[in-house]
Amino acid sequence: MESPTSAASRVDFYGFLDRMRRPEAADLFRSIKSFLTSLSLDEPSAEADGARVQAFFAEMEAAIRGHPLWADATHQEIDHALEGLEKYIMTKLFDRTFAASPEDAAADAEVSDKIGLLQRFVRPHHLDIPKVLNNEASWLIAVKELQKINSFKSPWEKLLCMMSCCQVINNLLLNVSMTNDRTPSGADEFLPILIYITIKANPPQLQSNLKFVQLFRRETKLVSEVEYYLTNLISAKMFIINVNGQSLSMEESEFQKHMESAKLGTQMSVAGPSSPQGLATSTRGLQKQIDAEGSRFPFMDSETENLTPAELKQLHGLYRKTVTRYTLLSKALRKLSIDEDQLLASVDDS
Known part of the structure:
Protein backbone atom coordinates (compact mmCIF):
# COMPACT_ATOMS: atom_id res chain seq x y z
CA MET A 1 0.00 0.00 0.00
CA GLU A 2 1.37 3.41 -1.01
CA SER A 3 1.99 5.93 1.74
CA PRO A 4 0.25 9.33 1.56
CA THR A 5 3.64 11.04 1.50
CA SER A 6 4.89 9.14 -1.55
CA ALA A 7 1.60 9.81 -3.33
CA ALA A 8 1.98 13.52 -2.60
CA SER A 9 5.54 13.37 -3.96
CA ARG A 10 4.25 12.02 -7.27
CA VAL A 11 1.60 14.76 -7.43
CA ASP A 12 4.36 17.35 -6.90
CA PHE A 13 6.34 15.87 -9.77
CA TYR A 14 3.46 15.70 -12.24
CA GLY A 15 2.34 19.20 -11.27
CA PHE A 16 5.84 20.50 -11.97
CA LEU A 17 5.99 18.76 -15.36
CA ASP A 18 2.58 20.16 -16.27
CA ARG A 19 3.75 23.72 -15.66
CA MET A 20 7.02 23.13 -17.49
CA ARG A 21 5.03 22.21 -20.63
CA ARG A 22 3.40 25.63 -20.74
CA PRO A 23 4.83 28.22 -23.16
CA GLU A 24 5.37 30.65 -20.27
CA ALA A 25 7.88 28.21 -18.73
CA ALA A 26 10.19 28.14 -21.77
CA ASP A 27 12.86 30.22 -20.04
CA LEU A 28 12.92 27.89 -16.99
CA PHE A 29 13.04 24.83 -19.20
CA ARG A 30 16.00 26.27 -21.14
CA SER A 31 17.84 26.89 -17.87
CA ILE A 32 17.29 23.29 -16.78
CA LYS A 33 18.44 21.87 -20.13
CA SER A 34 21.48 24.14 -20.14
CA PHE A 35 22.48 23.02 -16.66
CA LEU A 36 22.15 19.31 -17.50
CA THR A 37 24.18 19.77 -20.67
CA SER A 38 26.97 21.72 -18.95
CA LEU A 39 27.23 19.10 -16.20
CA SER A 40 27.49 16.28 -18.73
CA LEU A 41 30.58 17.90 -20.27
CA ASP A 42 32.65 17.35 -17.11
CA GLU A 43 33.92 14.13 -15.56
CA PRO A 44 31.63 12.82 -12.81
CA SER A 45 32.65 13.75 -9.28
CA ALA A 46 30.19 13.11 -6.49
CA GLU A 47 31.20 16.00 -4.24
CA ALA A 48 31.67 18.49 -7.09
CA ASP A 49 28.39 17.43 -8.71
CA GLY A 50 26.65 17.78 -5.36
CA ALA A 51 27.89 21.34 -4.91
CA ARG A 52 26.84 22.33 -8.46
CA VAL A 53 23.41 20.74 -8.10
CA GLN A 54 22.80 22.48 -4.77
CA ALA A 55 23.81 25.83 -6.29
CA PHE A 56 21.44 25.23 -9.22
CA PHE A 57 18.58 24.37 -6.86
CA ALA A 58 19.12 27.68 -5.04
CA GLU A 59 19.24 29.57 -8.36
CA MET A 60 16.05 27.90 -9.62
CA GLU A 61 14.24 28.52 -6.35
CA ALA A 62 14.80 32.26 -6.78
CA ALA A 63 13.72 32.04 -10.44
CA ILE A 64 10.53 30.13 -9.62
CA ARG A 65 9.56 32.47 -6.79
CA GLY A 66 9.85 35.43 -9.16
CA HIS A 67 8.23 33.75 -12.17
CA PRO A 68 4.78 34.76 -13.46
CA LEU A 69 3.61 31.12 -13.38
CA TRP A 70 3.92 31.20 -9.59
CA ALA A 71 3.00 34.85 -9.07
CA ASP A 72 0.13 34.09 -6.69
CA ALA A 73 1.46 30.76 -5.42
CA THR A 74 1.46 29.87 -1.73
CA HIS A 75 4.59 28.81 0.11
CA GLN A 76 3.40 25.19 -0.15
CA GLU A 77 2.88 25.44 -3.91
CA ILE A 78 6.39 26.83 -4.34
CA ASP A 79 7.74 23.97 -2.25
CA HIS A 80 5.83 21.46 -4.41
CA ALA A 81 7.42 22.96 -7.52
CA LEU A 82 10.88 22.67 -5.99
CA GLU A 83 10.21 19.04 -5.05
CA GLY A 84 9.22 18.38 -8.66
CA LEU A 85 12.36 20.14 -9.89
CA GLU A 86 14.59 18.05 -7.61
CA LYS A 87 13.02 14.80 -8.79
CA TYR A 88 13.29 15.81 -12.46
CA ILE A 89 16.95 16.85 -12.19
CA MET A 90 18.08 13.87 -10.13
CA THR A 91 16.18 11.34 -12.27
CA LYS A 92 18.03 12.73 -15.29
CA LEU A 93 21.35 12.60 -13.42
CA PHE A 94 20.76 9.31 -11.62
CA ASP A 95 23.17 7.12 -13.61
CA ARG A 96 25.88 9.75 -13.22
CA THR A 97 25.41 10.43 -9.51
CA PHE A 98 24.26 7.21 -7.82
CA ALA A 99 26.82 4.47 -7.04
CA ALA A 100 28.74 5.53 -10.13
CA SER A 101 32.32 4.79 -9.01
CA PRO A 102 34.19 1.56 -8.19
CA GLU A 103 34.74 2.99 -4.70
CA ASP A 104 30.96 3.25 -4.21
CA ALA A 105 30.47 -0.36 -5.30
CA ALA A 106 33.25 -1.54 -2.96
CA ALA A 107 31.79 0.39 0.00
CA ASP A 108 28.31 -1.00 -0.66
CA ALA A 109 29.68 -4.54 -0.85
CA GLU A 110 31.64 -4.11 2.39
CA VAL A 111 28.57 -2.94 4.31
CA SER A 112 26.28 -5.57 2.78
CA ASP A 113 28.73 -8.42 3.44
CA LYS A 114 29.25 -7.27 7.03
CA ILE A 115 25.51 -7.12 7.63
CA GLY A 116 25.11 -10.56 6.05
CA LEU A 117 27.46 -12.00 8.67
CA LEU A 118 25.85 -10.15 11.57
CA GLN A 119 22.40 -11.37 10.51
CA ARG A 120 23.46 -14.91 11.38
CA PHE A 121 23.98 -14.32 15.09
CA VAL A 122 23.08 -10.80 16.31
CA ARG A 123 19.93 -10.74 18.43
CA PRO A 124 18.16 -7.86 20.24
CA HIS A 125 19.86 -8.55 23.57
CA HIS A 126 23.28 -8.07 21.95
CA LEU A 127 22.27 -4.44 21.44
CA ASP A 128 20.76 -4.12 24.93
CA ILE A 129 17.25 -3.72 23.53
CA PRO A 130 14.78 -4.27 26.41
CA LYS A 131 12.40 -7.20 25.96
CA VAL A 132 9.42 -4.87 26.31
CA LEU A 133 10.46 -3.28 23.00
CA ASN A 134 10.72 -6.59 21.13
CA ASN A 135 7.90 -6.26 18.63
CA GLU A 136 8.38 -8.43 15.55
CA ALA A 137 5.31 -7.01 13.79
CA SER A 138 6.55 -3.41 14.04
CA TRP A 139 10.10 -4.43 13.22
CA LEU A 140 8.95 -6.21 10.06
CA ILE A 141 7.15 -3.06 8.88
CA ALA A 142 10.29 -1.00 9.53
CA VAL A 143 12.42 -3.55 7.66
CA LYS A 144 10.11 -3.49 4.63
CA GLU A 145 10.15 0.32 4.53
CA LEU A 146 13.95 0.43 4.56
CA GLN A 147 14.21 -2.25 1.88
CA LYS A 148 12.17 -0.10 -0.53
CA ILE A 149 15.00 2.39 -0.80
CA ASN A 150 16.23 1.28 -4.23
CA SER A 151 12.76 1.51 -5.75
CA PHE A 152 13.18 5.28 -6.21
CA LYS A 153 15.58 7.62 -7.97
CA SER A 154 14.98 10.94 -6.24
CA PRO A 155 16.73 11.87 -2.99
CA TRP A 156 13.42 12.86 -1.38
CA GLU A 157 11.73 9.52 -2.11
CA LYS A 158 14.75 7.58 -0.87
CA LEU A 159 14.72 9.72 2.25
CA LEU A 160 11.00 8.98 2.69
CA CYS A 161 11.84 5.27 2.94
CA MET A 162 14.41 6.00 5.66
CA MET A 163 11.99 8.28 7.49
CA SER A 164 9.12 5.79 7.30
CA CYS A 165 11.36 3.13 8.84
CA CYS A 166 12.42 5.51 11.64
CA GLN A 167 8.88 6.68 12.30
CA VAL A 168 7.73 3.08 12.80
CA ILE A 169 10.43 2.69 15.47
CA ASN A 170 9.54 6.02 17.04
CA ASN A 171 5.85 5.07 17.18
CA LEU A 172 6.78 1.77 18.83
CA LEU A 173 8.73 3.60 21.53
CA LEU A 174 5.85 6.00 22.15
CA ASN A 175 3.24 3.23 22.31
CA VAL A 176 5.31 1.16 24.74
CA SER A 177 6.00 4.19 26.93
CA MET A 178 2.26 4.97 27.16
CA THR A 179 1.18 1.36 27.66
CA ASN A 180 3.80 0.50 30.28
CA ASP A 181 4.05 3.90 31.96
CA ARG A 182 7.69 4.22 30.88
CA THR A 183 9.63 7.41 30.33
CA PRO A 184 10.73 7.59 26.66
CA SER A 185 14.52 7.40 26.53
CA GLY A 186 15.03 8.88 23.06
CA ALA A 187 18.21 7.94 21.23
CA ASP A 188 19.27 5.54 24.01
CA GLU A 189 16.64 3.08 22.76
CA PHE A 190 15.92 4.44 19.28
CA LEU A 191 19.41 3.93 17.82
CA PRO A 192 19.90 0.30 19.01
CA ILE A 193 16.56 -0.68 17.45
CA LEU A 194 17.45 1.14 14.22
CA ILE A 195 20.77 -0.74 14.13
CA TYR A 196 18.96 -4.04 14.59
CA ILE A 197 16.39 -3.15 11.89
CA THR A 198 19.22 -2.20 9.51
CA ILE A 199 20.89 -5.56 10.14
CA LYS A 200 17.64 -7.44 9.57
CA ALA A 201 16.87 -5.45 6.41
CA ASN A 202 20.36 -5.32 4.86
CA PRO A 203 19.04 -2.55 2.58
CA PRO A 204 20.57 -2.58 -0.91
CA GLN A 205 23.48 -0.19 -1.54
CA LEU A 206 23.10 1.44 1.86
CA GLN A 207 26.30 3.46 1.65
CA SER A 208 25.46 4.82 -1.81
CA ASN A 209 21.90 5.68 -0.80
CA LEU A 210 23.02 7.63 2.25
CA LYS A 211 25.67 9.46 0.24
CA PHE A 212 23.17 10.25 -2.52
CA VAL A 213 20.68 11.76 -0.09
CA GLN A 214 23.36 13.77 1.72
CA LEU A 215 24.75 15.25 -1.48
CA PHE A 216 21.65 15.80 -3.59
CA ARG A 217 18.68 16.36 -1.29
CA ARG A 218 18.04 20.11 -1.13
CA GLU A 219 20.10 21.39 1.80
CA THR A 220 17.25 23.54 3.13
CA LYS A 221 15.16 20.38 3.65
CA LEU A 222 17.76 18.40 5.63
CA VAL A 223 16.71 19.91 8.94
CA SER A 224 14.81 19.09 12.13
CA GLU A 225 13.26 15.60 12.25
CA VAL A 226 14.60 14.70 8.80
CA GLU A 227 18.16 15.52 9.84
CA TYR A 228 17.73 13.57 13.09
CA TYR A 229 16.58 10.40 11.34
CA LEU A 230 19.22 10.62 8.61
CA THR A 231 21.97 11.19 11.19
CA ASN A 232 20.81 8.15 13.15
CA LEU A 233 20.83 5.92 10.07
CA ILE A 234 24.36 7.12 9.24
CA SER A 235 25.30 6.29 12.85
CA ALA A 236 23.76 2.82 12.45
CA LYS A 237 25.86 2.23 9.34
CA MET A 238 29.02 3.37 11.11
CA PHE A 239 28.22 1.10 14.08
CA ILE A 240 27.91 -1.86 11.72
CA ILE A 241 31.17 -1.09 9.92
CA ASN A 242 33.10 -0.74 13.19
CA VAL A 243 31.27 -3.42 15.21
CA ASN A 244 33.27 -5.53 17.67
CA GLY A 245 32.65 -7.66 20.74
CA GLN A 246 32.27 -4.74 23.10
CA SER A 247 29.68 -3.18 20.77
CA LEU A 248 27.53 -6.30 21.15
CA SER A 249 28.04 -6.81 24.90
CA MET A 250 30.18 -9.91 24.46
CA GLU A 251 33.81 -10.94 24.80
Missing part, protein backbone atom coordinates in the same frame (compact mmCIF):
# COMPACT_ATOMS: atom_id res chain seq x y z
CA GLU A 252 35.91 -10.17 21.74
CA SER A 253 36.90 -13.84 21.45
CA GLU A 254 33.24 -14.86 21.40
CA PHE A 255 32.50 -12.21 18.76
CA GLN A 256 35.30 -13.47 16.56
CA LYS A 257 34.02 -17.06 16.89
CA HIS A 258 30.57 -15.90 15.80
CA MET A 259 32.04 -14.04 12.83
CA GLU A 260 34.12 -17.05 11.73
CA SER A 261 31.10 -19.32 12.06
CA ALA A 262 29.03 -16.85 10.02
CA LYS A 263 31.71 -16.76 7.31
CA LEU A 264 31.71 -20.57 7.16
CA GLY A 265 27.93 -20.55 6.89
CA THR A 266 28.14 -18.06 4.02
CA GLN A 267 30.75 -20.18 2.24
CA MET A 268 28.57 -23.28 2.64
CA SER A 269 25.63 -21.43 1.10
CA VAL A 270 27.75 -20.32 -1.86
CA ALA A 271 29.45 -23.68 -2.41
CA GLY A 272 26.21 -25.65 -2.07
CA PRO A 273 25.84 -28.76 0.08
CA SER A 274 25.68 -31.16 -2.88
CA SER A 275 29.23 -30.54 -4.12
CA PRO A 276 32.32 -32.22 -2.56
CA GLN A 277 33.63 -28.75 -1.73
CA GLY A 278 30.34 -27.84 -0.10
CA LEU A 279 30.24 -31.10 1.87
CA ALA A 280 33.79 -30.66 3.06
CA THR A 281 33.10 -27.08 4.09
CA SER A 282 29.86 -28.12 5.77
CA THR A 283 31.67 -30.85 7.69
CA ARG A 284 34.38 -28.52 8.93
CA GLY A 285 31.82 -25.85 9.79
CA LEU A 286 29.59 -28.26 11.72
CA GLN A 287 32.54 -29.67 13.60
CA LYS A 288 33.72 -26.19 14.59
CA GLN A 289 30.23 -25.29 15.73
CA ILE A 290 30.01 -28.45 17.83
CA ASP A 291 33.44 -27.81 19.34
CA ALA A 292 32.49 -24.22 20.11
CA GLU A 293 29.22 -25.26 21.74
CA GLY A 294 30.91 -28.05 23.67
CA SER A 295 33.41 -25.71 25.21
CA ARG A 296 30.57 -23.64 26.62
CA PHE A 297 28.33 -26.37 28.14
CA PRO A 298 27.39 -24.86 31.49
CA PHE A 299 26.56 -28.12 33.35
CA MET A 300 29.73 -30.13 32.75
CA ASP A 301 30.78 -30.13 36.41
CA SER A 302 27.29 -30.00 37.98
CA GLU A 303 25.79 -32.73 40.14
CA THR A 304 22.41 -33.99 38.88
CA GLU A 305 20.67 -33.56 42.24
CA ASN A 306 21.73 -29.91 42.37
CA LEU A 307 20.09 -28.95 39.06
CA THR A 308 16.87 -26.96 39.15
CA PRO A 309 13.91 -27.88 36.87
CA ALA A 310 14.77 -24.91 34.63
CA GLU A 311 18.39 -26.05 34.34
CA LEU A 312 17.29 -29.62 33.54
CA LYS A 313 15.09 -28.23 30.75
CA GLN A 314 18.02 -26.19 29.41
CA LEU A 315 20.30 -29.23 29.61
CA HIS A 316 17.77 -31.33 27.68
CA GLY A 317 17.66 -28.63 24.98
CA LEU A 318 21.46 -28.67 24.69
CA TYR A 319 21.40 -32.47 24.47
CA ARG A 320 18.88 -32.40 21.61
CA LYS A 321 20.94 -29.76 19.78
CA THR A 322 24.11 -31.84 20.15
CA VAL A 323 22.45 -35.03 18.90
CA THR A 324 20.96 -33.20 15.92
CA ARG A 325 24.29 -31.70 14.93
CA TYR A 326 26.10 -34.98 15.44
CA THR A 327 23.59 -36.69 13.15
CA LEU A 328 24.07 -34.04 10.47
CA LEU A 329 27.83 -34.30 10.78
CA SER A 330 27.73 -38.10 10.46
CA LYS A 331 25.56 -37.91 7.35
CA ALA A 332 27.89 -35.32 5.80
CA LEU A 333 30.93 -37.49 6.50
CA ARG A 334 29.30 -40.59 5.01
CA LYS A 335 28.24 -38.71 1.89
CA LEU A 336 31.70 -37.19 1.50
CA SER A 337 33.28 -40.64 1.85
CA ILE A 338 30.99 -42.13 -0.83
CA ASP A 339 31.71 -39.26 -3.23
CA GLU A 340 35.47 -39.63 -2.70
CA ASP A 341 35.26 -43.39 -3.32
CA GLN A 342 33.38 -42.80 -6.56
CA LEU A 343 35.91 -40.19 -7.62
CA LEU A 344 38.81 -42.58 -6.94
CA ALA A 345 37.03 -45.39 -8.79
CA SER A 346 36.54 -43.21 -11.84
CA VAL A 347 40.24 -42.35 -11.82
CA ASP A 348 41.19 -46.00 -11.57
CA ASP A 349 38.95 -46.92 -14.51
CA SER A 350 40.42 -44.26 -16.74
